Amino acid sequence: MTAQVLDGKATAAVIKAELTDRVAALATRGVRPGLATLLVGEDPGSQWYVTGKHKDCAEVGIASIREDLPADATQEQIEDAVRRLNDDPQCTGFIVQLPLPKGIDTHRVLELIDPAKDADGLHPTNLGRLVLRVNEPVDTPLPCTPRGIVELLSRHGIDLHGADVVVVGRGVTVGRTIGLLLTRREVNATVTLTHTGTEDLAEHTRNADVVIAAAGVPSVITADIVKPGAVVVDVGVSRLEDPETGRSRVVGDVDPGVQEIAAWVSPNPGGVGPMTRAMLLQNVVEMAERRLG
C-alpha cells in the first residue's frame, strides 16, 4: 500500500480562492482587512516566512504592513512596535514572527498584543476562550497550524469523530494547542499528547488512528511504530545540509518508509506549512467580518 497524499499546497490554493471572494465582499461594505507582521532579526527562515505572508495577502487582496527591527532590538523597542500596531487603524490583525531573539521575553511581547488583533490566535485571552468554550462556536482567532491541520484532514474527508489521535511534541504553536481544537465537540477526537518525557512513544503511536508529528526530530516516526491504515501528519521542520549541493533542505519528522504502511500522509514540505499560511489569512478575514457584525 502507498499512502494517499494530504495535499496542503492544493488545499491552501482552494482556501485562498474562497478568501479572495470574501475579501471582495468586505470591500463592497467599505472594509479592507490589513495584516501586519513584526519581524525581529535576520534569521533567513523567518524572513522567508514573513515575505510569504505578504505575498499571500497580496494574492487575496488583504493590505499588508511590515515592521522589521534589527536583531539587537531591545525588549522596550519590540514592545513599542506592538503598541504601534495595536493603535494602527490600517492594521486589523498582526503577528509577531517567532522565535524572537534570545534574551527577549516572548510571553511579555505576545501578551501585549490586543486580543482583537491577534491574527495568530496565540494570545492567552484567545487561548483561554478556546479552553472555556468547548460546546459553543468560538468567535476568536484560532492558532494557525492546529487549525490548518484540522482543515486539511476535513477537506480530505477524514472524520476524526472518536478517533485516537497521538500528538508528538509539546511546542506552543502546535503540540500544546492542537488538542484544544481536536477535543471540541464538533471534532470529538481523543487526544494523547506525547513529548520528550514520554517513556514509550511507540506504544502510543502503534495504537493511534492519527499521528501528528511536531517534534522537530527528523524521522522520529518510522513505519514500525505506525498502525497500518493510520493517518500521519508531518509538522516537524528540520533543516539538513545536502552534502552534494551544500544547500539546506527541509525534512520532516516522518520517515519516508511510513508511506508504505499509512493510509494518508501529509508531505513536508507541501503539507501543513501552506495550510498554516492559509489559516492566517482566514483568521484576518474572519476578524474583519466579525467587526462588521
Ligand SMILES: Nc1nc2c(c(=O)[nH]1)N[C@@H](CN(C=O)c1ccc(C(=O)N[C@@H](CCC(=O)O)C(=O)O)cc1)CN2
Ligand atoms: N508568529 C508565528 N511564528 C511562527 C509560526 C506561526 O504560525 N506564527 N509558525 C512557524 C513558521 N511559519 C509561519 O510563521 C511557517 C512555517 C512553514 C511554512 C511553509 O509553508 N513551509 C513550506 C516549506 C518551506 C521551506 O522550504 O522552508 C512547506 O511546508 O511547504 C509556512 C509558515 C514558526 N514561527
